[in-house]
Structures are given as structure tokens and as C-alpha cells.
Amino acid sequence: MLDIVHRIGAVASPEDVYRALTTVEGLAGWWTEDTKQDGDAGEAGGVIRFRFAGAPEPGGFDMQVLEVAPCELVRWEVVAGPDEWLGTEVSFELSQEDGFTIVMFRHSGWREVVPFMYHCSTKWATFLMSLKSLTETGSGQPAPRDVQVSNWH
């Protein structure tokens, strides 16, 4: 099991959190402002293109939506991006607890524990905190305004 896992809870409705994970506008509000879709970001088969200024070719990640269940689950496969990410999966499981919408995040299928995996784990945490902030306050910290964690940004 070479997975990155995280858990956050947002004081927001499951509908709002689900929308932030399944629409271009929502995703652009917490991960990267440069988000586009081919097909529908909220339906299986859709492809979402996330781009980051200065990232090596292809400049970010393309995710194919594998599975969605409203207010419960979003699952993507990485279909373009850096070698370490290709073929890996990213999932968000939603539930409710104590007035929070809980997001159980998993980025699974890493083939090696490389330094880039360490970096991505920390970056995912800060982006998930950005998702929390977006759904709680209306304002996140997507790239290029994202939190810098190191020299790799």
C-alpha cells in the first residue's frame, strides 16, 4: 500500500463540498485556478485538466472521472501528468459527523516512495485545507495563490 491519505472536516453542507469536487468552478476555487473540463467534471467519463504555471509537461494533471455518487464519493484516475502520477487514483469519500462534512482523501497506487511523494503528501494537505476554507468561507487558496511548502513550491 503506497498511498497518501488525509482527513479533513468542513463546517459546510455535503452538497457544497461535493460541488467543490465536481464542477470546474469549485475545483478552480481550491486546487488550481487553471481548471478545464472535457465532458462533465461531475460525471463518469469526463476529463478534468488541472494546470499549474511552471509545471513540467503536460503542465499539470488530467483526471478522468471514474465514479461519482452525489454527496458521497468522487473517484478519478490520472490519465496525463508526471510519470509518478500516471495510472494512480485519487478519491474523496464524504460523510457527516458532528456538524462537519468529513472528507476522507486517498491518492493510491504510487509505485515507489520517492521524494516527490513526500512533497505531494504535504501539498495535498494544504490543498485540502484550501477546500475546507473555500466551502466554509467562500475563499480558498488555489494555485497560483497556493501555500508554499518548500523550494519545490
Place this chain on the structure above:
Amino acid sequence: MLDIVHRIGAVASPEDVYRALTTVEGLAGWWTEDTKQDGDAGEAGGVIRFRFAGAPEPGGFDMQVLEVAPCELVRWEVVAGPDEWLGTEVSFELSQEDGFTIVMFRHSGWREVVPFMYHCSTKWATFLMSLKSLTETGSGQPAPRDVQVSNWH
């Protein structure tokens, strides 16, 4: 391999980062204000007691220092704490890159991928960002002033 991994970089000297990992004053500045030592927090054999208000018995974690190498490595074993943490290891490897002191963090030896592991992964990220902040600005966000990530705090 059931490990939590993170990578941060601080614009600070390796000496300052190492001090923040091997002295009670340093550790209290980014992880929890309630930090005490039995023996020396900066020498193999020393035990460091980290406590958090409201945490179940024993109220936090006791770490035995397994290994230290000045400005390069700190390695602890969890000798008291919640069942999921007992016997696991926490390590910080330091290096220098582009004017940053890089911290490669690893919390290894988890026996199961439980929800608590997801939570701890996110909390470690925010505490490592607190370590970055402490060494860069002189001020971190240790408990009880730590960043809340969910209903589990």
C-alpha cells in the same frame, strides 16, 4: 509500507531546524506547548513527553530518542500513546537545497490504514508547516493554538 510521509523546506539554517527538533523549547514552539523531557531530548535514550489538552490517556505521546546526527537526522520511537502509535517510529531527515533546509518526515510502522491515520497525516502536515513558520519567523502554531483540520481537531 504503511507510512505517513511529508516534505517541507524552511528558509532557515539547518542548525535552527535541528534545534527545533531536539530541544524542549524548540519542540514546544511548533508541536505542543506542553513538552517535557526525561533525560535529554537531543540525545539517544532521552524521552520526550508531548501532551495535548483533552487527548485520551496518557494525554499525548512519549517518544524515546533512538538516534540523532547533528543537522542531519532525528529518529524517535513511540513508547507511550494511543495503541495505533505504540511502537511506530517518527523520523526527520535534514538536508540543504536552494537555500532551504529540507525536512523529509516519516511516521512509519502503522499496522492498519485506519481513519486515525488519515487524520494524523493531515495534522502532521500542519504541524510541519508550524515548524517551518517557527524557524522562519520565530513563531509557530503549537497546540493548543494549532490549526484545526476537522471535528477531531
